[in-house]
Amino acid sequence: MAEVSNAQIIAIPDDVCRRAGLAATWIGQNKIGVHAYKHINAHSKDVPSSLAPCEVKVHCLRQEVILFEPALRKLVNESNGVFLAIQKIKNSTEDLRPELLKYSKHYRSILRACVENLQDVVEKSTPDKKPTFENYLTIFYNVECVWHLTEILYVNVVPGDVILPQLLEWVRFHFPSRELMASKILAKKSLAADLDNVQYWEAAIGCALHGKLDTVRSLLAMHSKADNPAFGTAENAIRTMPVYNVYGGYSVNEFNMRWKHWQFDLSSQIESKTFSTDRNLELLMRLIVGEELVLWEFSKYTEAWYELLAARLFYSAPCSKQPELARHANHIAEKWRAGRYLDHVILALMESDLHQVIKEIQHMSDNGWFAAHLINLLYNCGRLDIIDKHQINVTSQLHESLILDYASTLMGHHSLWQCGASYFEHCPAQGLTRLQALLESIPLGSEARVNKIIEIARQKHMTNVVTSVSKIQGMKCIRQGRLGNALAWALKAQDGAFATFIADQFLKNYAKHGELECQDLLENLGSCMLISDRLTFLGLYRKYCEFHQTYGLGEFKDAAALLVSLLVSNLTPKYFWSILLTDAIPLLEAEDAVLSSKDTFELLQTVEEHGNDPKFQDKIDLFRLAAARNLARALNIEGCLGDH
Amino acid sequence: MVSVLNTVDTGHEDMIHDAEMDYYGLRLATCSSDNSVKIFDLKNGTQTLAADLKGHVGPVWQVAWAHPKFGNILASCSYDRKVIIWKELGEWTKIYEHASHDSSVNSVAWAPHEFGLILACGSSDGSISILSNNGDTWDAQKIPNAHTIGCNAVSWCPAIEPGYDATAPHPRSGPVKRLATGGCDNLVKIWREDNERWIEENKLEAHSDWVRDVAWAPAVGPPRAALASCSQDRRVVVWTSTDCTSWTSTVLNVFEDVIWNVSWSLTGGILAVSGGDNKVSLWRENSEGQWACISELNKGQGNLNNPEQRAL
Numbered sequence: 001m002a003e004v005s006n007a008q009i010i011a012i013p014d015d016v017c018r019r020a021g022l023a024a025t026w027i028g029q030n031k032i033g034v035h036a037y038k039h040i041n042a043h044s045k046d047v048p049s050s051l052a053p054c055e056v057k058v059h060c061l062r063q064e065v066i067l068f069e070p071a072l073r074k075l076v077n078e079s080n081g082v083f084l085a086i087q088k089i090k091n092s093t094e095d096l097r098p099e100l101l102k103y104s105k106h107y108r109s110i111l112r113a114c115v116e117n118l119q120d121v122v123e124k125s126t127p128d129k130k131p132t133f134e135n136y137l138t139i140f141y142n143v144e145c146v147w148h149l150t151e152i153l154y155v156n157v158v159p160g161d162v163i164l165p166q167l168l169e170w171v172r173f174h175f176p177s178r179e180l181m182a183s184k185i186l187a188k189k190s191l192a193a194d195l196d197n198v199q200y201w202e203a204a205i206g207c208a209l210h211g212k213l214d215t216v217r218s219l220l221a222m223h224s225k226a227d228n229p230a231f232g233t234a235e236n237a238i239r240t241m242p243v244y245n246v247y248g249g250y251s252v253n254e255f256n257m258r259w260k261h262w263q264f265d266l267s268s269q270i271e272s273k274t275f276s277t278d279r280n281l282e283l284l285m286r287l288i289v290g291e292e293l294v295l296w297e298f299s300k301y302t303e304a305w306y307e308l309l310a311a312r313l314f315y316s317a318p319c320s321k322q323p324e325l326a327r328h329a330n331h332i333a334e335k336w337r338a339g340r341y342l343d344h345v346i347l348a349l350m351e352s353d354l355h356q357v358i359k360e361i362q363h364m365s366d367n368g369w370f371a372a373h374l375i376n377l378l379y380n381c382g383r384l385d386i387i388d389k390h391q392i393n394v395t396s397q398l399h400e401s402l403i404l405d406y407a408s409t410l411m412g413h414h415s416l417w418q419c420g421a422s423y424f425e426h427c428p429a430q431g432l433t434r435l436q437a438l439l440e441s442i443p444l445g446s447e448a449r450v451n452k453i454i455e456i457a458r459q460k461h462m463t464n465v466v467t468s469v470s471k472i473q474g475m476k477c478i479r480q481g482r483l484g485n486a487l488a489w490a491l492k493a494q495d496g497a498f499a500t501f502i503a504d505q506f507l508k509n510y511a512k513h514g515e516l517e518c519q520d521l522l523e524n525l526g527s528c529m530l531i532s533d534r535l536t537f538l539g540l541y542r543k544y545c546e547f548h549q550t551y552g553l554g555e556f557k558d559a560a561a562l563l564v565s566l567l568v569s570n571l572t573p574k575y576f577w578s579i580l581l582t583d584a585i586p587l588l589e590a591e592d593a594v595l596s597s598k599d600t601f602e603l604l605q606t607v608e609e610h611g612n613d614p615k616f617q618d619k620i621d622l623f624r625l626a627a628a629r630n631l632a633r634a635l636n637i638e639g640c641l642g643d644h
Numbered sequence: 645m646v647s648v649l650n651t652v653d654t655g656h657e658d659m660i661h662d663a664e665m666d667y668y669g670l671r672l673a674t675c676s677s678d679n680s681v682k683i684f685d686l687k688n689g690t691q692t693l694a695a696d697l698k699g700h701v702g703p704v705w706q707v708a709w710a711h712p713k714f715g716n717i718l719a720s721c722s723y724d725r726k727v728i729i730w731k732e733l734g735e736w737t738k739i740y741e742h743a744s745h746d747s748s749v750n751s752v753a754w755a756p757h758e759f760g761l762i763l764a765c766g767s768s769d770g771s772i773s774i775l776s777n778n779g780d781t782w783d784a785q786k787i788p789n790a791h792t793i794g795c796n797a798v799s800w801c802p803a804i805e806p807g808y809d810a811t812a813p814h815p816r817s818g819p820v821k822r823l824a825t826g827g828c829d830n831l832v833k834i835w836r837e838d839n840e841r842w843i844e845e846n847k848l849e850a851h852s853d854w855v856r857d858v859a860w861a862p863a864v865g866p867p868r869a870a871l872a873s874c875s876q877d878r879r880v881v882v883w884t885s886t887d888c889t890s891w892t893s894t895v896l897n898v899f900e901d902v903i904w905n906v907s908w909s910l911t912g913g914i915l916a917v918s919g920g921d922n923k924v925s926l927w928r929e930n931s932e933g934q935w936a937c938i939s940e941l942n943k944g945q946g947n948l949n950n951p952e953q954r955a956l
């Protein structure tokens with residue numbers, strides 16, 4: 001398999017490993033732990049191993065992610081914005097092409113900014129970091145170049161499909177050196193530019209190869225022999241050369257006729273030695289008339305085969321459409337012996353082999369940024385149709401897997417994870433489950449981060465994550481003795497069992513110290529307390545304490561009613577009975593009767609059931625006495641009321 | 645590109661048998677033939693020894709971290725036939741000792757946290773025990789004679805939504821507890837809890853020698869379960885199933901040496917394979933369902949001047 005031969009081997013020196021063998025375990029998303037390992041088992045002798053004593057080490061390895069570099073942060077964040085914007089428009093029924101073209105250009109401007117930023121960084125960086133940044137620069141320059149061509153060939157489809165004008169633009173944009181050279185020469189306004197500038201002809205021919213005919217004419221006008229009729233004829237021939245333009249008013253056929261006619265005239269002028277006064281001029285005119293031999297001679301003035309390809313199309317096949325492009329590209333690339341990595345990608349693009357393009361760009365070392373965003377754009381343009389070797393269409397699987405990979409990589413970063421999380425939603429098959437696994441594994445850290453994690457999990461209805469994260473936070477609070485915060489987390493998690501556990505802690509602390517903590521929080525529980533019986537009990541008991549503390553008679557009555565309702569509610573935990581019953585004694589003995597005979601019966605019944613708590617033994621007689629007195633008093637009053 | 649993030653010098657006196665990071669990758673636990681378990685805090689590339697746990701009287705084979713929602717809990721198993729559960733309560737303390745096995749305990753694994761605090765242990769006495777925490781007590785259940793001669797590895801099935809699980813008795817009863825084990829009978833077995841009892845659900849035969857490790861892949865994406873097993877027969881097998889009843893096996897590769905460990909990445913995409921040949925290789929399934937090696941880590945033969953990477 002091709003993949004196997006590409007596999008990278010990384011070596012780490014560790015003598016114990018060499019002698020023993022090793023074991024590896026994944027740590028989270030992109031790390032691996034490795035240590036020396038030799039298997040022994042119950043049947044081996046229980047003695048120190050042959051390697052002891054030895055230095056035992058565990059190595060943690062991490063996949064290097066260049067996107068985590070601060071200089072690339074902007075690229076990651078801004079492209080995320082464009083990606084999300086594209087997902088929004090894709091449900092509209094209108095023709096998306098113009099919109100997508102706009103977004104493609106937006107991506108490119110982000111890339112351009114990134115490349116320019118990297119250029120700055122390279123200049124400012126220290127010698128030891130310089131090669132790294134130069135490497136990044138190459139990577140993103142290549143990405144930009146390929147993206148631009150992809151946009152021309154697949155996103156921005158012009159009427160008539162003639163690709164030459166855009167192809168020339170692309171070549172000019174990426175190889176500006178000779179045009180710069182020409183403009184420097186022109187700026188000097190010399191009358192014998194060829195004599196003053198050694199690079200005069202290189203500039204002129206470079207511009208001709210890029211189809212910059214106006215610049216070529218301006219240069220010719222500055223030649224020391226510009227007055228010679230040969231130059232005049234040349235200038236005229238170049239000026240009258242028909243250049244195809246979709247909006248030029250001619251059909252392709254008409255254009256071809258005119259062009260052929262012009263070409264015929266020029267070639268007869270060349271044959272009649274019109275330009276023989278100057279060898280360079282003659283060569284230039286032979287290039288313009290479309291002579292293949294001359295074209296290859298001038299390849300010395302180009303940096304890449306696709307520059308030559310553009311020139312060849314310009315002078316020999318100006319109306320080529322995409323299928324013909326593949327043929328021409330193949331021919332030139334082969335003859336050029338193009339073998340650089342970028343050459344393969346560009347050739348595959350021109351041959352419309354998008355599957356190959358996607359495969360190649362995954363090796364760009366940009367951690368999948370390019371592959372994910374480009375495939376998404378092409379996918380939305382409807383330009384992808386990838387068939388595997390079993391003739392099954394795997395386009396959407398491939399699309400999803402590239403986006404998943406990219407997003408998962410971002411999830412490994414302490415601040416980019418939020419950006420990464422936004423991609424999963426657009427992966428229908430695996431997105432949410434993957435996001436869930438990754439969200440759960442983000443180290444929780446600050447409260448702000450925890451809240452962000454919970455917010456995302458809530459949006460995506462991952463109650464599991466909300467519960468487990470809140471539980472972890474709650475446990476942490478309990479360890480730190482912050483019961484109130486722990487309770488807040490339990491409520492956030494809607495975790496009844498956990499709330500019960502915490503309410504128990506509150507009540508037990510009260511039983512021990514006679515004081516309820518976090519009154520504020522408990523006071524504002526509202527309906528939240530219904531999540532657990534124990535918490536409800538706690539909430540009601542707090543209210544009772546509040547009544548009890550205020551001495552007015554009215555409150556005393558309310559307190560009594562609440563206490564009775566707590567006693568009969570079946571919510572009371574076992575360890576709390578003695579406290580509740582003790583609380584009842586002063587109410588029974590209150591100056592005015594606040595407990596009715598019915599209430600007192602209830603109290604007597606509960607003391608029968610629950611009064612056997614050892615902590616209550618010293619008070620049980622007191623309780624019974626108080627209850628008996630109150631019963632007598634209450635019956636008396638109630639009897640009197642009944643008389644009326 | 646892979647770089648060495650940090651190297652922890654464990655200070656153990658003899659070989660370590662297991663090294664496990666906690667849930668968030670911030671703490672490392674190691675266990676060794678020197679009978680000890682150590683816990684390290686890793687922060688910004690530095691390590692501090694947080695605890696040196698002494699409680700076993702034989703080599704410690706494996707350690708396992710419980711989900712952080714239960715607090716900081718670690719389980720360890722040893723040649724001394726014991727499983728110890730440790731908890732950080734201010735200091736690391738032994739909170740439970742499980743000593744019902746008749747031979748060395750080779751493997752421990754915590755159940756998915758959704759099920760509660762539950763630990764599975766595989767032993768050379770051939771049985772598997774399952775410890776469940778009920779507040780202050782631990783209940784033990786046992787599967788006797790699970791693997792003849794011994795059980796080498798245990799791994800829990802992730803908590804799959806019952807909607808995906810054809811064998812779930814009631815669609816609304818919550819996820820099913822499932823366990824994969826590998827043993828000296830060359831088998832991988834799958835166990836399912838059914839009415840509080842553990843039953844053998846499947847017996848997977850593909851290995852011709854002792855099975856050394858089993859690893860259930862994290863459940864992501866379409867309803868498909870995947871399981872990797874490795875054996876002394878030098879084979880790594882990936883098992884897949886769409887209903888957890890019928891399983892298909894794919895031999896990932898036949899390696900040059902015995903494979904001791906298999907480990908899935910967090911989202912299940914990549915399998916790390918390591919063993920006696922001193923290599924770690926990473927495997928990934930492509931869109932056509934074939935497994936390809938995507939990278940190989942090779943230790944011990946590196947050149948000190950160029951320790952980081954060497955492209956083939």
